[in-house]
Amino acid sequence: MSALINRRITRRINGRVSLRASGRTNRRLRAHEVFAAPLLIALSTLAGLVLGLLGDGAWDIAAAVLVALPVLSVIVLRLTGRA
Numbered sequence: 001m002s003a004l005i006n007r008r009i010t011r012r013i014n015g016r017v018s019l020r021a022s023g024r025t026n027r028r029l030r031a032h033e034v035f036a037a038p039l040l041i042a043l044s045t046l047a048g049l050v051l052g053l054l055g056d057g058a059w060d061i062a063a064a065v066l067v068a069l070p071v072l073s074v075i076v077l078r079l080t081g082r083a
Helices: 002-008 031-054 058-080
Strands: 010-013 016-019
Touching: 031 058
Parallel strands: none
Antiparallel strands: 010 016
């Protein structure tokens, strides 16, 4: 419990507030840093939907993996504590 509380404690560094455990700062993110992962997930999902419509057999397996990528990425992020 105390680890969770310590993780959320903030401190001031040079006039900026930052989260100690997460390593977050107040730096502005560029567009490609913000939209890279969502764009990759969207393109892979679209590719999975197209593969599911056009192919059979191994194509269907690849389509299922590509369509499941958003769910799998959330599960991995939750298990690693990054989400």
